[in-house]
Amino acid sequence: MARSSPAFTCTACGAAHGKWAGRCDACGAWNSVHEEAPLSTAPKSLGARGRTIALSDLSAKEAPPPRAPSGMEELDRVLGGGLVPASAILVGGDPGIGKSTLLLQAAASFARAGRKSLYISGEEAAAQIRMRAQRLGLSDAPVILGAETNLRDILTTLDAERPALAVIDSIQTMWLDSVESAPGSVSQVRAAAHELVTFAKRRGVAVILVGHVTKDGQIAGPRVVEHMVDTVLYFEGERGHQFRILRAVKNRFGPADEIGVFEMTGDGLAQVTNPSALFLSDRDRPAPGSVVFAGMEGSRPVLTEIQALVAPSTLGTPRRTVVGVDSGRLSTILAVLEARCGIPFAEQDVFLNVAGGMRIGEPAADLAIAGALLSAREDVAIPPDMVLFGEISLSGALRPASQTENRLKEASKLGFSQATLPSRSKPGPAEGMRIRQMPDLAAFVGEMFGPR
Ligand code: TYD
Ligand code: MG
Numbered sequence: 001m002a003r004s005s006p007a008f009t010c011t012a013c014g015a016a017h018g019k020w021a022g023r024c025d026a027c028g029a030w031n032s033v034h035e036e037a038p039l040s041t042a043p044k045s046l047g048a049r050g051r052t053i054a055l056s057d058l059s060a061k062e063a064p065p066p067r068a069p070s071g072m073e074e075l076d077r078v079l080g081g082g083l084v085p086a087s088a089i090l091v092g093g094d095p096g097i098g099k100s101t102l103l104l105q106a107a108a109s110f111a112r113a114g115r116k117s118l119y120i121s122g123e124e125a126a127a128q129i130r131m132r133a134q135r136l137g138l139s140d141a142p143v144i145l146g147a148e149t150n151l152r153d154i155l156t157t158l159d160a161e162r163p164a165l166a167v168i169d170s171i172q173t174m175w176l177d178s179v180e181s182a183p184g185s186v187s188q189v190r191a192a193a194h195e196l197v198t199f200a201k202r203r204g205v206a207v208i209l210v211g212h213v214t215k216d217g218q219i220a221g222p223r224v225v226e227h228m229v230d231t232v233l234y235f236e237g238e239r240g241h242q243f244r245i246l247r248a249v250k251n252r253f254g255p256a257d258e259i260g261v262f263e264m265t266g267d268g269l270a271q272v273t274n275p276s277a278l279f280l281s282d283r284d285r286p287a288p289g290s291v292v293f294a295g296m297e298g299s300r301p302v303l304t305e306i307q308a309l310v311a312p313s314t315l316g317t318p319r320r321t322v323v324g325v326d327s328g329r330l331s332t333i334l335a336v337l338e339a340r341c342g343i344p345f346a347e348q349d350v351f352l353n354v355a356g357g358m359r360i361g362e363p364a365a366d367l368a369i370a371g372a373l374l375s376a377r378e379d380v381a382i383p384p385d386m387v388l389f390g391e392i393s394l395s396g397a398l399r400p401a402s403q404t405e406n407r408l409k410e411a412s413k414l415g416f417s418q419a420t421l422p423s424r425s426k427p428g429p430a431e432g433m434r435i436r437q438m439p440d441l442a443a444f445v446g447e448m449f450g451p452r
Contacts, residue, residue: 065087084206092222305356311348
């Protein structure tokens with residue numbers, strides 16, 4: 001019989017490889033393919049007959065899942081309204097970003113709301129967690145603590161305790177004695193996640209798994225368990241910024257594009273209920289290269305500042321440095337500016353940055369990015385009370401973004417009085433703002449920076 005289990009696995013995405021490779025074909029990660037002890041998966045022959053399973057149709061009425069709000073509004077929004085019993089949630093993020101802090105605070109608010117909450121750490125001793133809780137002012141919350149890595153013992157304990165919520169910090173430290181490879185390997189992480197997800201479904205417990213995003217490839221990353229859980233959240237932030245963003249990337253029980261915004265303070269994570277005000281707070285005078293983008297994050301409009309710097313390059317291949325926006329997007333916009341508007345950037349270094357450590361994935365940011373690049377290149381400031389949004393197509397035409405009215409409403413609320421958008425957008429009542437609508441990028445360049 002052919003060997004069914006691979007000898008090499010990618011620790012970033014879990015793909016199986018027949019032999020070692022420097023780069024994983026499946027996800028493109030470097031140095032992430034490692035040998036793993038093959039699972040003892042000699043398939044047993046299906047000699048005995050299985051039993052027939054119960055089947056049903058689609059018509060039976062199902063009530064929406066009951067939800068337990070945590071009381072942390074930013075967390076509840078990302079979860080789609082609260083924790084769903086019998087669900088498994090993965091919270092991924094870089095080491096040190098604040099996952100343990102967030103989940104200890106979440107467990108405490110659940111416990112205070114009268115729901116039995118367990119926090120099991122495989123990384124810290126109970127004394128360390130108690131010290132953290134003291135610093136966070138959570139010592140009085142009735143959270144039950146455990147420090148353990150043996151999953152068999154943890155599952156037995158959970159079975160006996162029957163909590164409403166169990167936090168497992170982190171999935172990479174858990175190990176099952178039935179799996180031969182070392183803790184942190186792809187097979188251990190997968191097997192441990194499988195046991196915990198099965199337990200969640202069987203016992204009606206909401207289980208939150210913490211997963212470190214790993215850089216060196218020795219330890220399996222959270223992506224290898226993404227497909228097993230109901231909800232995947234990533235906790236992101238730039239080092240050096242105090243803002244942290246909790247982003248839903250998959251949610252079987254709610255929208256998958258919501259964000260929650262937090263600020264890391266001396267005593268834990270504070271919720272930021274008006275992120276636009278925060279991301280714009282340190283804007284001062286009109287400055288060339290600085291533009292405000294009226295974006296949407298899930299159901300919520302968020303205004304962010306996009307900053308660009310364009311300087312003559314001394315390098316053969318000029319520099320393109322991007323923070324907070326996909327670098328492919330920047331290249332596309334530069335190419336469209338050159339091809340459709342005749343504005344070259346070939347001899348210029350370009351630096352692009354989203355203020356406050358925010359990440360923007362929306363194509364609607366294109367017009368604001370182009371505005372920032374042009375404003376920096378021409379050294380002409382865009383009026384500081386103006387917001388921009390709209391997608392740029394390769395032909396140079398501007399395409400309308402979704403939810404134009406919501407974006408304008410938020411901008412008006414924050415004191416902006418002008419907006420530039422694509423011709424085909426429907427601004428609605430526009431909240432008393434002065435609206436300029438442009439059919440394409442060339443018209444925008446002519447209007448803002450004069451004819452060329
Ligand atoms: P932590 O929750 O341990 O990160 P993770 O579990 O994702 O690895 O967060 C650690 C960082 O957060 C650490 O660098 C210190 C900082 N921090 C604060 O700034 N304020 C606080 O109240 C706490 C508890 C941590
Ligand atoms: Mg931690």
